[in-house]
Amino acid sequence: MPGPLDLQSIVDDIHRELTPRLGEGKVADYIPQLARVDPKRFGMAIVTVDGDVHMAGDAQVPFSIQSISKVFTLTLALGKHGENIWKRVGREPSGSAFNSIVQLEHEHGIPRNPFINAGAIAITDLVLAGHTPKEAIGEVVRFVRYLADEDDIVIDPEVARSEAATGYRNFALANFMRSFGKLDHPVEHVLGVYFHQCALAMSCVQLAKAGLFLAASGTNPLTRHSVVSKQRARRINALMLTCGHYDGSGDFAYRVGLPGKSGVGGGILCVAPGKASVAVWSPGLNHNGNSLLGSLALEMLASRTGWSVFGA
Structure with a gap:
């Protein structure tokens, strides 16, 4: 049996490996205020259903979640x-x-x-x-x-x-x-x-905490607040998997295999059901309007954790 994942090391490694590529992609300049954001920002946070928080980079800097x-x-x-x-x-x-x-x-x-x-x-x-x-x-x-x-x-x-x-x-x-x-x-x-x-402004850590109920069958395990039924959480996750990345949703499911929702501010909220909620932020977007490095970071995370809903 493999031992427990060292999530902090995984997050740190992803951050280190992507650092040379910071600034790639195109910031959403059609909203003037977003065009002013530093394209070299990068944050990543994982909050597990057990309440552990793992973060790297600009994970505590608020950004526009869009x-x-x-x-x-x-x-x-x-x-x-x-x-x-x-x-x-x-x-x-x-x-x-x-x-x-x-x-x-x-x-x-x-x-x-x-x-x-x-x-x-x-x-x-x-x-x-x-x-x-x-x-x-x-x-x-x-x-x-x-x-x-x-x-x-x-x-x-x-x-x-x-x-x-x-x-x-x-x-x-x-x-x-x-x-x-x-x-x-x-x-x-x-x-x-x-x-x-x-125009809500949240950090990766805050965003991952806000999405945690979707990773834990509708209940926030940190606060014990019941947010939605288990069935409703499953259905919201299904919509995130199939529709959460616009016309790049199929590609994200193919590469990452987790329910997610992107925003043109460069953030992505991702859910590993039963395991964790993950948020990444990198303002540079790909041609579909999804965070270029954020998508790549989540692909790396899914690969290293085996968290894809389709199996390791």
């Missing part, structure tokens, strides 16, 4: 509306860019899945039910703080403003869905919440 927030708003929406959300959004990989408008035309305003922009906007509309935009934003922040058990997680107002000022494609997506009667609230309200949730 689309990783979609995992948390999906969890919130499922809590509020249950399986009814699937009347508004599909569960299939898109095969298109994260901000594509083409499929909405063909599919009558129903986005392909909750992790592309259109799908996340539809989910945000559901989270907004019964709330003002300000209340909904507060609920999202409180929920993420609760998941991570950290009270200092905040929204970066500069990033939120930067997104609102340049989010023309998202306005188009939202208006398109509204034209099909698929949004219940005014577009400005829905996008106000959406831009703010994407």
